[in-house]
Amino acid sequence: xxxxxxxxxxxxxxxxxxxxxxxxxxxxxxxxxxxxxxxxxxxxxxxxxxxxxxxxxxxxxxxxxxxxxxxxxxxxxxxxxxxxxxxxxxxxxxxxxxxxxxxxxxxxxxxxxxxxxxxxxxxxxxxxxxxxxxxxxxxxxxxxxxxxxxxxxxxxxxxxxxxxxxxxxxxxxxxxxxxxxxxxxxxxxxxxxxxxxxxxxxxxxxxxxxxxxxxxxxxxxxxxxxxxxxxxxxxxxxxxxxxxxxxxxxxxxxxxxxxxxxxxxxxxxxxxxxxxxxxxxxxxxxxxxxxxxxxxxxxxxxxxxxxxxxxxxxx
Numbered sequence: 001x002x003x004x005x006x007x008x009x010x011x012x013x014x015x016x017x018x019x020x021x022x023x024x025x026x027x028x029x030x031x032x033x034x035x036x037x038x039x040x041x042x043x044x045x046x047x048x049x050x051x052x053x054x055x056x057x058x059x060x061x062x063x064x065x066x067x068x069x070x071x072x073x074x075x076x077x078x079x080x081x082x083x084x085x086x087x088x089x090x091x092x093x094x095x096x097x098x099x100x101x102x103x104x105x106x107x108x109x110x111x112x113x114x115x116x117x118x119x120x121x122x123x124x125x126x127x128x129x130x131x132x133x134x135x136x137x138x139x140x141x142x143x144x145x146x147x148x149x150x151x152x153x154x155x156x157x158x159x160x161x162x163x164x165x166x167x168x169x170x171x172x173x174x175x176x177x178x179x180x181x182x183x184x185x186x187x188x189x190x191x192x193x194x195x196x197x198x199x200x201x202x203x204x205x206x207x208x209x210x211x212x213x214x215x216x217x218x219x220x221x222x223x224x225x226x227x228x229x230x231x232x233x234x235x236x237x238x239x240x241x242x243x244x245x246x247x248x249x250x251x252x253x254x255x256x257x258x259x260x261x262x263x264x265x266x267x268x269x270x271x272x273x274x275x276x277x278x279x280x281x282x283x284x285x286x287x288x289x290x291x292x293x294x295x296x297x298x299x300x301x302x303x304x305x306x307x308x309x310x311x312x313x314x315x
Contacts, residue, residue, distance in 0.1 A: 005134035007127040008048070008061045009033055013119045014094065020183040022153060024099045024112050025086065028123065033093045037126030038085055040137025041165045042158035042278075047097070048122035049079040049107050056122055065124065078122075079107040082307070084158040085125070095123065098157040102179075138303050142267030144274030146232070147172030147193065150225045150287060152218065152279035153179060154307045162276070163189040173228055177221035177279070198224055217310065218283030225277075225287050232273075233295045261285050261306040265299070273301050281306030 014029035048059055058076045060068035069077060087096040099112045126134035139162055141147060147170060149159055156176055163174070171192035177200065178184065184197035198220040261281050268274075275291060277284045288304040291297040 002132050003127065003130040004063075005037075005126060005130050005132035006065075006124055006136075007035075007130075008059070008065060009036065009095075009123045009125055011095065011121055011123055013115055013117050013121065015117065016115055019098070019185060022100050022102065022179045022183050023156070023185060024101050026097050026099060026112070026115065028095045028097065028121065029093055031093050033088075033095055034090050035127060035129050036088055036090045036095060037128035037130075037134055038088045038090075039126055039134055040139050041161040042137050042139045042276075043085045043126065043161075044082055044136040045085055045097070045123055045125040046080050046082050047108070048124065049081065049111050050120070051076070051078055056120070059122055080124075081106075081108045084161065086157045086161060090128065095125075097123075098160075100153045100156075138264035138305060139276060140265070140267040140303070141274040141276075143269045143271050144301075145171065145271045146236070146273045148225070148229065148232075148273060148275040148277075149174040150176070150221060150275075150277050150279075151307075152177045152221060152283065153183065154280075155278040156185065158278065160185070160187050163187050163193065163195075166190050166193065175221060175224045175228070177218065177283075196224060218280055218286070221279070221283055222286050222290075226290050229291055229295060229297075233297070237296075238272075261288075261304065263288075263299070264303045264305070265301065268300065273297060275302045275304075277302065277304040278307055279305075281309040 009030060009032045011028035011030040011033060013026055015027040017025040019025055048056065050056055054076065056078065058072055059078055069080070083097050085095065086098045099108065101112050102109045126136065149162065149172065151159060156178065159174060159176060168190050169192065170190045174189065174193060174195040175198060177198040179199070180201050181199040183199065187195055189195050200216060200220060261284065277287050284304050284306050288302055291302055292299050
């Protein structure tokens with residue numbers, strides 16, 4: 001039987017770094033992480049959060065962990081949330097994960113608010129010793145000569161890793177909507193790639209249920225990306241056409257929430273535009289619809305990932 005592409009890594013918190021009002025970087029340490037794989041810059045992993053009553057006693061470590069986890073009774077099923085590798089140093093047994101902290105709005109936010117060095121956390125991530133495809137990453141720009149990258153705060157860690165791996169001659173635009181102005185992080189991008197931060201700021205104040213419930217969520221992102229795309233297509237309409245070398249259909253990927261939208265095209269080698277859109281499902285779908293149906297951008301040039309959806313919790 002083939003060794004699964006993913007496995008459970010048993011780690012401890014080594015360092016906690018507050019980077020902004022809402023971004024917290026946690027560095028995990030374990031000799032086990034020497035076997036960690038990182039196949040794409042937007043590599044997704046899952047963190048398993050402890051239960052107050054039993055910690056990690058019922059977490060399945062072997063075989064089909066997901067089916068075994070789903071089969072557990074609700075009270076024994078540890079919360080699982082999806083994150084992105086921000087940086088990995090397998091030789092040192094270290095992994096950096098950036099968390100978005102929104103007070104006590106969910107189990108991950110509650111965990112990060114109380115986390116301390118030495119705390120245990122389980123991470124489900126690619127196994128570098130497996131020959132199986134781990135999947136879990138979608139950045140495939142191929143030979144695109146123009147990049148459009150857009151997302152909310154949940155996409156910022158992936159975007160940071162993507163930018164650091166771009167060639168020096170890359171060109172394009174990045175749009176990132178975040179809770180407030182202080183959440184604009186220092187990201188390293190090539191000179192030809194502009195990065196625009198879009199703080200919601202005052203737009204979400206006065207909503208008692210927090211930023212996720214504010215009706216303005218995603219509005220700044222949609223407006224900024226739509227304006228850029230309209231102007232870009234007017235100047236270079238040919239770059240939005242069908243990529244000649246791309247396959248006929250995009251690849252659909254499953255998620256933990258069947259309501260989420262997700263489509264990731266294979267890489268094309270004919271230049272043109274490549275768009276990578278990730279974040280709240282409604283905003284991302286709106287952007288994809290404008291690109292594909294409104295402007296005529298071929299769908300095989302647009303990767304869009306609904307990381308989450310307003311009012312819905314993963315797992």
